[in-house]
Amino acid sequence: QKEVEQDPGPLSVPEGAIVSLNCTYSNSAFQYFMWYRQYSRKGPELLMYTYSSGNKEDGRFTAQVDKSSKYISLFIRDSQPSDSATYLCALDSNYQLIWGAGTKLIIKP
Amino acid sequence: NAGVTQTPKFQVLKTGQSMTLQCAQDMNHNSMYWYRQDPGMGLRLIYYSASEGTTDKGEVPNGYNVSRLNKREFSLRLESAAPSQTSVYFCASSNGLAGVGTGELFFGEGSRLTVL
Numbered sequence: 001q002k003e004v005e006q007d008p009g010p011l012s013v014p015e016g017a018i019v020s021l022n023c024t025y026s027n028s029a030f031q032y033f034m035w036y037r038q039y040s041r042k043g044p045e046l047l048m049y050t051y052s053s054g055n056k057e058d059g060r061f062t063a064q065v066d067k068s069s070k071y072i073s074l075f076i077r078d079s080q081p082s083d084s085a086t087y088l089c090a091l092d093s094n095y096q097l098i099w100g101a102g103t104k105l106i107i108k109p
Numbered sequence: 110n111a112g113v114t115q116t117p118k119f120q121v122l123k124t125g126q127s128m129t130l131q132c133a134q135d136m137n138h139n140s141m142y143w144y145r146q147d148p149g150m151g152l153r154l155i156y157y158s159a160s161e162g163t164t165d166k167g168e169v170p171n172g173y174n175v176s177r178l179n180k181r182e183f184s185l186r187l188e189s190a191a192p193s194q195t196s197v198y199f200c201a202s203s204n205g206l207a208g209v210g211t212g213e214l215f216f217g218e219g220s221r222l223t224v225l
Contacts, residue, residue, distance in 0.1 A: 004151075006151075008149060036214075041218070041219070042218055042219070043113070043199050043201070043216030043217050043218050043219055044152070044199075044214075044216050045215075045216065046213045046214070049213070088151065088152070092207070097154075097207045097214075099151040099152040099153075100151055101149055101150060101151040102151060
């Protein structure tokens with residue numbers, strides 16, 4: 001079993017929809033939770049960063065961490081075609097950084 | 110405003126050939142990394158350098174060597190390329206050491222390597 005599981009998609013939704021992207025993990029030592037966005041043929045870039053449990057909001061994006069369920073989510077409101085990308089979760093245990101495989105998201109105009 | 114620059118962007122090798130991927134960052138970061146990205150596998154750490162003068166193995170170091178030439182530059186060498194090394198390689202840098210709660214990695218645009 002991988003330490004971090006992420007559905008590869010692709011996830012295809014119409015413009016304006018609310019998108020939910022998720023990762024599950026097995027190691028309770030993870031303390032820092034990150035979402036990176038990767039456009040086609042580009043390197044990943046940090047989108048959001050959360051410490052411990054709870055929610056964090058940044059514009060149309062909300063990151064949610066549920067440590068009791070070992071489940072993290074990224075919500076995108078009012079999705080735009082420019083949000084089409086692969087979204088990778090990255091989990092930091094204060095010892096090592098573990099990556100999800102990424103979910104490919106397609107927003108249809 | 111270059112950030113992390115990788116060369117070459119594309120390379121085709123024959124089995125057994127050697128090559129070096131170059132990486133340079135202009136953000137004065139202490140730590141640098143080499144990752145490979147394969148479909149369905151996510152990013153896997155090959156080698157990293159926590160600071161100038163140090164290098165350490167990551168998750169998948171076999172078949173690779175690295176050199177931290179100075180604070181700016183970190184190169185990855187394939188001594189005898191194999192088809193299993195066909196991948197997209199990313200160099201990244203960070204101010205602190207990733208994996209210890211210090212946050213953001215800055216990535217280059219990737220080097221696409223095919224080994225025939």
